[in-house]
Amino acid sequence: MQKRNPAELEIDLLCSGIRIDASCTLTEDARFFARTRAGLGSGLELIIPADRKDLWINIPVEEDFAASSPYKLVKEGEAYLIRDDRDRSLGYAVKIPPQPAWYTGTTSRGTPMSKVGVLQGTYLGIYVSNSCLYWYQNPPVGCKFCSTGLNVGVNEMADKNVEDVVETALAAKEQSGNTFVHFNSGYQAGKGLDTVAPYVKAIKERVGALVGVQVMPTKDLWKYDWLIDLGTDHFSFCYEFHNPEYFEKFLPGKHATVGQKTFFDAMEYTAKKMGKGRNSGEIIAGVEPVEDTIRGIDYITSTGCFPTVCIFRPVIGAEMERYPPPPYEDMVAVMRHMYEACRRNGIPLGMAPNIEVSLIVNPDDAAYLAPPSLGKRWYEAKLAVIKALARPYFSWKMMPRRIRADAEDPAVYRPGR
Amino acid sequence: MLIDCDNAAAADKISEIEKDPGLALVLEWARDSTFPLRLDAEASFLELAGTSDVEGRPNRCLMKCFPVSGGRYAAFFYKRSLVPFSRDRFAYGAVIRSEKRLSREGAEEWFRWLDGGFHPDVPPGSLKRAFSFDVPD
Numbered sequence: 001m002q003k004r005n006p007a008e009l010e011i012d013l014l015c016s017g018i019r020i021d022a023s024c025t026l027t028e029d030a031r032f033f034a035r036t037r038a039g040l041g042s043g044l045e046l047i048i049p050a051d052r053k054d055l056w057i058n059i060p061v062e063e064d065f066a067a068s069s070p071y072k073l074v075k076e077g078e079a080y081l082i083r084d085d086r087d088r089s090l091g092y093a094v095k096i097p098p099q100p101a102w103y104t105g106t107t108s109r110g111t112p113m114s115k116v117g118v119l120q121g122t123y124l125g126i127y128v129s130n131s132c133l134y135w136y137q138n139p140p141v142g143c144k145f146c147s148t149g150l151n152v153g154v155n156e157m158a159d160k161n162v163e164d165v166v167e168t169a170l171a172a173k174e175q176s177g178n179t180f181v182h183f184n185s186g187y188q189a190g191k192g193l194d195t196v197a198p199y200v201k202a203i204k205e206r207v208g209a210l211v212g213v214q215v216m217p218t219k220d221l222w223k224y225d226w227l228i229d230l231g232t233d234h235f236s237f238c239y240e241f242h243n244p245e246y247f248e249k250f251l252p253g254k255h256a257t258v259g260q261k262t263f264f265d266a267m268e269y270t271a272k273k274m275g276k277g278r279n280s281g282e283i284i285a286g287v288e289p290v291e292d293t294i295r296g297i298d299y300i301t302s303t304g305c306f307p308t309v310c311i312f313r314p315v316i317g318a319e320m321e322r323y324p325p326p327p328y329e330d331m332v333a334v335m336r337h338m339y340e341a342c343r344r345n346g347i348p349l350g351m352a353p354n355i356e357v358s359l360i361v362n363p364d365d366a367a368y369l370a371p372p373s374l375g376k377r378w379y380e381a382k383l384a385v386i387k388a389l390a391r392p393y394f395s396w397k398m399m400p401r402r403i404r405a406d407a408e409d410p411a412v413y414r415p416g417r
Numbered sequence: 418m419l420i421d422c423d424n425a426a427a428a429d430k431i432s433e434i435e436k437d438p439g440l441a442l443v444l445e446w447a448r449d450s451t452f453p454l455r456l457d458a459e460a461s462f463l464e465l466a467g468t469s470d471v472e473g474r475p476n477r478c479l480m481k482c483f484p485v486s487g488g489r490y491a492a493f494f495y496k497r498s499l500v501p502f503s504r505d506r507f508a509y510g511a512v513i514r515s516e517k518r519l520s521r522e523g524a525e526e527w528f529r530w531l532d533g534g535f536h537p538d539v540p541p542g543s544l545k546r547a548f549s550f551d552v553p554d
Contacts, residue, residue, distance in 0.1 A: 020501060022501055027502055062507065064471070066499060317508070317509060318537075322534070322536065
């Protein structure tokens with residue numbers, strides 16, 4: 001069996017999961033396992049060292065399919081290795097990111113910081129406010145792959161206090177070198193952007209970090225102008241499935257209350273306002289036919305957004321728990337297409353400093369999958385130049401600064417006032 | 418039916434369970450059930466495990482039955498972590514019943530769900546996904 005390259009290994013681990021050998025001492029060596037947000041981050045955080053850049057990955061360990069994975073994490077001396085049962089001669093040296101000290105710290109209000117936010121790769125992920133309202137309807141209309149209703153209030157705080165969020169983000173910046181705070185929430189009955197606004201402003205004014213927002217989209221497009229003025233650097237739009245039939249079947253709440261078109265309109269609007277490579281469309285690969293996922297990637301990149309493609313993980317407790325994880329070969333084809341689509345559309349990838357998302361195959365991770373070509377070399381050279389030129393801009397963006405926009409009252413942005 | 422319980426540890430556990438009237442009833446129904454269940458002699462209160470493979474994989478489903486306040490009983494459904502040193506439990510919910518509302522038919526629903534690997538399409542009636550009491554270890 002041929003040794004996998006870093007991106008191939010990343011994809012295979014996301015599809016297969018991993019078993020943990022008794023030689024491992026993860027209690028001492030690793031971050032604790034945290035099933036927060038939608039449940040995707042419930043696995044083992046690990047780094048695959050690579051020459052171009054290290055790849056961060058959150059590998060399934062708790063799901064049933066992980067028990068029959070060919071991959072096993074072992075500790076030999078002080079080093080961690082991934083062994084592959086299919087070929088005992090294969091071993092992959094990996095690194096386990098240690099648990100940051102702030103994970104066991106508390107805010108001045110006494111809230112455990114790890115119940116406010118967690119690192120998912122190198123960025124700080126915070127699920128704001130109450131659980132997704134889809135979980136409170138009878139019958140529930142939550143997305144069928146999601147387990148958020150089982151997590152909030154159990155593994156993380158239900159309501160996030162702004163002060164707690166600021167203190168946690170400051171600790172993550174100082175101790176973990178965090179550069180990006182990502183806020184998300186479930187369905188908030190049309191109030192997603194309103195809910196997140198005070199947190200965005202507080203991070204910009206008192207922490208100084210890049211800020212991402214991932215909430216249900218709104219038809220009130222003027223609210224995005226408000227959020228941009230509050231300091232939002234990035235929006236992500238999780239419409240999950242490009243095929244409208246799959247969207248309706250697996251996302252009954254999103255279908256009934258928001259609709260796929262609202263996602264598209266918001267994505268196109270913010271892409272036009274903010275420019276290429278700033279925002280993302282998020283889809284799940286491995287449930288709908290691969291051709292639909294490819295179409296989704298082509299659509300997202302045509303708008304100027306970059307695709308964040310999650311490999312479907314049948315997380316514990318979700319309605320789709322018993323669906324099989326997707327085949328490795330299909331996911332390699334999808335991720336290769338993702339990189340090529342970004343290249344064709346000139347999407348700047350990997351510009352912001354130190355943002356590695358462990359839950360997905362980052363578009364620039366997939367460079368390892370694309371065959372060498374003149375076009376690829378030109379694109380990579382262009383990315384390197386833009387990244388160098390953009391460094392001072394990002395340094396400025398990550399300094400705390402005064403925000404004039406009002407986080408509580410967006411009235412001045414409302415059209416026709 | 419209960420399997421693998423012809424040993425001293427299981428016999429001791431059964432004696433302990435039979436002192437509690439509600440747990441004794443559930444144990445009796447488990448013995449009579451058509452589903453093959455394993456009694457965990459080491460666990461607290463009454464803990465049963467599904468034993469039928471689920472889509473070719475070993476069954477990880479567990480049910481802990483224990484008394485809660487006000488003369489009620491909880492049947493708590495969960496899976497244990499696959500990580501060797503982790504004590505995490507992955508909850509699937511709980512059914513709460515007063516002793517007089519415990520029934521053979523209701524218990525058979527619980528056993529069916531255990532045996533079938535907690536299939537999301539057929540949860541037992543009145544399953545609560547969130548509750549306000551602590552589940553004992």
